Amino acid sequence: MATTAKKPPMSKDSLLPLLMGHVLAHGLGQASLRPLAKAAGTSDRMLIYHFGSKEALIADLLTHIAGVYAAMLDAALAASPRPGNRAELLAGLLAQNGDPAMQPFQMLWWEIVAGSARDLPGFRAAAQAMVTKLLGWLEAQMPAGEPDPAGGARFLLTAIEGAAMLAAVGHPDTAQDGLLAGGLLQA
Amino acid sequence: MATTAKKPPMSKDSLLPLLMGHVLAHGLGQASLRPLAKAAGTSDRMLIYHFGSKEALIADLLTHIAGVYAAMLDAALAASPRPGNRAELLAGLLAQNGDPAMQPFQMLWWEIVAGSARDLPGFRAAAQAMVTKLLGWLEAQMPAGEPDPAGGARFLLTAIEGAAMLAAVGHPDTAQDGLLAGGLLQA
DNA sequence: TCGAATCTGTAGCGAATGCTACATCATCTT
DNA sequence: AAGATGATGTAGCATTCGCTACAGATTCGA
Incomplete structure (x- = not known):
């Protein structure tokens, strides 16, 4: 009688979006199996069953996130x-990075960078994939x-990422000022 | 009879350098009390006694690290x-960042950035302190x-940090190419 | 239909986590 | 000398960690 859906078959593909949601909200550092499972409506038991180990789960999750990111860029x-020009492109990128809706993604990004710097399994690959994708997108977006x-595109990428880092550590204006002084932005 | 030194009185100040060594070697993420204590030649019991809690320990440790960083910049x-010119300054900075000896510090830096982005206690303050110090140092180093x-200085800071991030995620040449294309470096 | 393979829930294990209770020892003041 | 104060070791607690053993359930091919 109840309207409960009985059998949505559980799989990696159905779990990953839910896991991504939890990680976006709470970070990778605090991502342990039981909270992840709860967020995905399952048990730690099932996560291990489907992914094999937590390490593999995180790796799979990172590739999934990289894929979502790529799709977002494609849509954009x-x-x-x-x-029309570089300054306009750069200003748009900075505005998008500063968008509050992007903040969970940004916070996750720095955790991925940190993991990549320490060469944790899966992190480097995901970070590289996202940067490569962003670089390609930037090249396609470069003004005629x-x-x-x-x-x-490589120049802009360097500037954008520097600006994002400064924003993350609470120097929100420093990069803006610098890019103005460097002639990359117009007042 | 034995040559064992009996009483070097233990204190925060004597512990922090040893703790910093452990964190530089193994990262903040894996820094739990017992390994930290072992690296400092004590027990978890004593770390709590001196710092009050792990959270306070980490915050104190980050402040200490920021101080060490500031002293390093002063010495440099x-x-x-x-x-003589911007390109020369920038090239020197990139070379120093790429120095293998700096790698533990760089890896720690991204963990601090990630913590700052999530506003973990103590992280934002330490990150800001280091960035502010580096910015001041850069201004003092700007060519006559x-x-x-x-x-x-703000422009260079943005570029340097962007380049460091790209290096951390395995795009070591991308920033170099971009800065060349942007005219900030000379071939 | 029936056996086999695929799922999933329950319960728990051994280790590690941050932290505390308690007793002991050293030192310092009066 | 006596007590007070601070420092340190031992032992452990409650919780969480990743993971596993075991037993049902479900589904699917023969």
Whole structure:
């Protein structure tokens, strides 16, 4: 009689989005099996069954997150008009990074960077995938008439990531000022 | 008879350098009381006694690390000649960041950034202190005749941190290429 | 239909976690 | 000398950790 859905068959693919939600909300550092399982509506027992180990779960989860990120960029690329110049592109990127909706993703990103720096299993690959994707997206978004789109995209990427880091440590204006002084932004 | 030193009185100040050594070697994420105590030649019991709680210990440790970092920059400032131009300064900074001896510090740095992004107690303050110190150091190191040393320092800081992040995630050349394309480095 | 393979729940294990109770020892004041 | 104060060791507690053993349940092919 009850409206409870009986059999949505559980699988990695059905679990990963729920796990991602928990990790976005609470961070990777505090991600232990029982809370993760609770967030996904299962038990730690099942997580181990499907993923084999926590280490494998985290690795799978990171690749899934990288995939979601890539899809987001693809959607953004299809939706947004090509900016007219570098400053406009950079300003848009900074605004998007600063968007509160992006904050959980940003916080997760720094945990991935830290894990990548320590070469924890799965972290380096996910971080590289996301950076590579972002770099490609940037090249595609470079304004028409750029003499060196690849180099320009790499330049912007470096600036964006530096700005994101400074924002993360509570120097929100420092990067803005620097990019203005460097002529990458217009007042 | 034995040459064992009996009473070096234990204190926060005597413990912090040893704790820092352990954290540089193994990371903050795996820093639990018993291993930390072992590295410092004590017991978890004593760490709690001196610091009150693990949370307070970590906060004290981060402040200490920020102080050590500041002292390192002061020493470097006194020792190094003023570079002749921005590209020279930037190249020197990138080389220093890439130095293998700096790698433990870099890995720790990303953990601090991640903690700061999540606003873990003590992390934001330590990160801000270090960034502020580095920014001041950069301003003092800006080549003579710079029209806007403060803005230039912020610009370089953004670039350096972006480059460091890209190196941490296994894109070691991307930032280099970008900074070349951006005219901040000379080939 | 029936056996086999695939799922899932319950219960728990051994280790590690942060922290505490209690007793002991050293030192310092009066 | 006597007591007070601070420092240290031993032992343990309650909780959480990743993971496993075991037993039902379910599903699917023969």
